[in-house]
Amino acid sequence: DAKTTQPPSMDCAEGRAANLPCNHSTISGNEYVYWYRQIHSQGPQYIIHGLKNNETNEMASLIITEDRKSSTLILPHATLRDTAVYYCIVRVTGSARQLTFGSGTQLTVLP
Amino acid sequence: NAGVMQNPRHLVRRRGQEARLRCSPMKGHSHVYWYRQLPEEGLKFMVYLQKENIIDESGMPKERFSAEFPKEGPSILRIQQVVRGDSAAYFCASSPPDRRGEKLFFGSGTQLSVL
Numbered sequence: 001d002a003k004t005t006q007p008p009s010m011d012c013a014e015g016r017a018a019n020l021p022c023n024h025s026t027i028s029g030n031e032y033v034y035w036y037r038q039i040h041s042q043g044p045q046y047i048i049h050g051l052k053n054n055e056t057n058e059m060a061s062l063i064i065t066e067d068r069k070s071s072t073l074i075l076p077h078a079t080l081r082d083t084a085v086y087y088c089i090v091r092v093t094g095s096a097r098q099l100t101f102g103s104g105t106q107l108t109v110l111p
Numbered sequence: 112n113a114g115v116m117q118n119p120r121h122l123v124r125r126r127g128q129e130a131r132l133r134c135s136p137m138k139g140h141s142h143v144y145w146y147r148q149l150p151e152e153g154l155k156f157m158v159y160l161q162k163e164n165i166i167d168e169s170g171m172p173k174e175r176f177s178a179e180f181p182k183e184g185p186s187i188l189r190i191q192q193v194v195r196g197d198s199a200a201y202f203c204a205s206s207p208p209d210r211r212g213e214k215l216f217f218g219s220g221t222q223l224s225v226l
Contacts, residue, residue, distance in 0.1 A: 038154070041200070041220075041222075042219060042220070043115075043202045043204070043217030043218050043219050043220050044154065044202070044204075044215075044217045045217065046214045046215065046216070049214070097159070097167065098144050098156045098159050098167060098170075099144075099156070099215055100156065101146075101153050101154040101155075101156075102153065103153055104153070
């Protein structure tokens, strides 16, 4: 699986959009970008994933650059409950293997 | 549709005792993964199982740790002769067979404290 790089921490004002970047410059053509988050003391939660097109669901949007070397997770209207560690993971889908979690980004939503 | 169920939520053991952590995957899921999270550290993969088979145990410590996922019943992570360094949160995840691990669904974890 390709290596990812994320900032260790970010702050965001409540009600504003939170934009979390991820670099994955060595991503290969069959690797997807996954985002999970872990709220303190809870199990990780799947957010979204994508290959090359932008994706949106009820939780977030995922923007992947055209060269696929980086991506941004967007939480459109951050709330205090979105405070968590956010993990960007790159892996091949269709193979039932484990996910490798890096250090992630600690997002703190401020009132 | 119940999510991944882990029990107990909290487990206290004295050094040298055995710890058994249980994980019931989501209905219809046949893949189970165990992760460990030491205090102030990230999630580390331990083992991946399918029914009655260990598929990948590359993250399991070589001694004292074992895992199983029998044909019937929950998956069990067993730690023999626990030491203080085993104190951690242990998370289980499951995924359905048809999507082959595309999304993992995690339980709430078991917090193991070794006195």
